[in-house]
Amino acid sequence: MDLFKQQKVEDFYEIGEELGSGQFAIVKQCREKSTGLEFAAKFIKKRQSMASSRGVRREEIEREVDILQQIQHPNIVTLHDVYENRTDVVLILELVSGGELFDFLAQKESLSEEEATQFIKQILEGVNYLHARKIAHFDLKPENIMLLDKNVPLPRIKLIDFGLAHKIEAGVEFKNIFGTPEFVAPEIVNYEPLGLEADMWSIGVITYILLSGASPFLGETKQDTLRNISAINYEFDEEFFCHTSEPAKKFISQLLEKDKKKRLTIQDALNHPWIKHKEESKAQEPKKRERRQLKTKRLREYTIKSHSSMPPNNTYVNFERFAQVVEDIDQMESSFVSLAAAHDSLQEDIDAMVSIYNEKEAWYKEESEGVRHELSQIRYEFRKVEAFKRSLQDDMQVFSSSLGAVSSRYQERQNHFDALRTELSNELKWVQEVMGSFPRDGGGGGYPNCSFSTVFNNDVNEALKELLNRPCGGELLSGINLDFETGQQR
Incomplete structure (x- = not known):
């Protein structure tokens, strides 16, 4: 939603002391820096994942914001601004500082039916505004009925906490199990289609407690309470209602009607004789008028018991x-x-x-x-x-x-x-010497037709052949070449 400002709320508001807390929400007093006006900042923890059960789903927060945007009535808290960060959606609401209605009435010594009807009528007027717009609150209980300022002769009622509120659309069936067991209607207990009639039942329970200081269906356990509601198991005990008028008891019994069609509508309640005729006749005897004074002792005990039976709500702190x-x-x-x-x-x-x-x-x-x-x-x-x-x-x-x-x-x-x-x-040297000693004209030495050199050559050749026929003779003499036919050595 564009309405959700993605800015730090602390940049625009000074956050003060805690005023109250719920399961996944905490309310703190704050002051707007630009104007100095006092407001209440409701920090609602967002659910971080679909699988988680901790925190409030974004669509539920958007529905609450959407409903608050449509509301502008003296008896209903008004929305001023909306901020969002990673973990929280912060609703800047009208500051309602007078405390709870029941706490205020319990401080009185006695309460007349006339005073009671003045407060009940304011509740009815606020609910009438809602029902005219097909909006059901679904969580009407004493804790959600506050006083704007208790230091005035007739404090103004303010209905708060629209976390469970739904717009009822024609032709669309809506079922759910929610609310505080002590104040829920039978159709919620029985998981039947829900409508504006559920708020009227809750007003009947509130009126019963306001006039008697006793809760009509409260049992020892939650299961006992739900069984009593489903069976419409209540009565006007004389001990509690000895000073209560018949029109007041009739008003209650017509609201605590199991059949939704027979239950008083918001217009019926506003036009009921007990609401319209608030003042008793001045000619009434003083003694009779005295009997109409309702003692608030039991209401005081009820408020003390209801507050003390509720343990300190640290869910939000733990959730932080x-x-x-x-x-x-x-x-x-x-x-x-x-x-x-x-x-x-x-x-x-x-x-x-x-x-x-x-x-x-x-x-x-x-x-x-x-x-x-x-x-x-x-x-x-x-x-x-x-x-x-x-x-x-x-x-x-x-x-x-x-x-x-x-x-x-x-x-x-x-x-x-x-x-x-x-x-x-x-x-060879000797041979040369010998040859040198012979005459050079040559003589055969007795050999006819031959010279000495020829004969000598023949003898030498024979000797050489014999030498060459010896082993290694060829190798040894291969380098020597003699020519005795010419008579020269080489």
């Missing part, structure tokens, strides 16, 4: 703490939601990583099988190479041994060759 806890829990829940979102996101990443890991693992397993097979082949080849290597090493050792023997033999032959070369060189 609870609301703080709820707010902390909401913040924690918000953090948990963020954490859960992060967890979900992380879980998705983890799932993706696990999926990738599984794929990689499968691939690695496949590759590992291939690698294992290749490794097995490599190991097999390696073992073959190792065996071949050992075989080569053995062959190399054998070859090395053979090479040593060959080297030794080679060295021996080399030494023998060197000796032969030296010997041959000496022989």
Whole structure:
């Protein structure tokens, strides 16, 4: 609703002392900063979630505000402003500082029926205003009938607390179980369709208590009280009503009628003889007039008992703490939601990583099988190479041994060759000397048709062939090239 101002009420009003409290509401005195006017601030705790049973649902608060907006009557509290914050809706209401009607009357020594009817008539006028607009209060009881100012000859009645009020629409059936058991109508107890008639029943109970100081249906337990209401189990005990007029008792009995159709309407009540003829005849005897004075002792006892039987209402205070806890829990829940979102996101990443890991693992397993097979082949080849290597090493050792023997033999032959070369060189030198001693014209030395060199060459060649036929002779003499046919050495 646009009417709900989303601003801090403390910015516009100075909040004062507590005036009263209910289950989910607390009323404090306040002063408007801009005007200095006094008001009452009703703090109503909002229900924080659909699943919770603590606090008032927003639609119920809106309904109360909507009804209060439609009301402007001297006997009904008026709405001045509405503020809203995260936990509360604050109604700025007309300040009603005179206290409860019953507390005011209980302080008197006695009460005449004339005085009683003056207050009852104000209640009826306020209810008539409501019923003319098809609004049922549904919670009429002494605590909700206040005085605007008790320090005047005839205090003005103010009906308060419209938390249960409903607008009755034609053709729309409305059922509910609510209200204070002591004052609810039989149709509420029996869960039957409700209408404006329920308020008239409550007025009958209020009038009964006001005139007698006793409650007509109050039992030892709540269940006893509801059974008495459903059975219309009440009577005008002579002890309580010995000074009460017959029109007053008839007025009550016509309101405490189980059949809604037979119950007095608000117009019937206003036109009832007991209400219309408030003043007794001045010609009435003083003694008779004295008997019409109602003692308020029992009413005082009733108010004391009703107030003392109600334990201190700390629900709102506890709810303040609870609301703080709820707010902390909401913040924690918000953090948990963020954490859960992060967890979900992380879980998705983890799932993706696990999926990738599984794929990689499968691939690695496949590759590992291939690698294992290749490794097995490599190991097999390696073992073959190792065996071949050992075989080569053995062959190399054998070859090395053979090479040593060959080297030794080679060295021996080399030494023998060197000796032969030296010997041959000496022989050749001697031959050259011998040849040098022969005449150069050549002579056969007795050999016909041949020279000495020819014969010598033949002998040398034979000797060389024999030398070359020896082992290693070819190697040793391969580097020597002799040409004895020409008679020259190279």
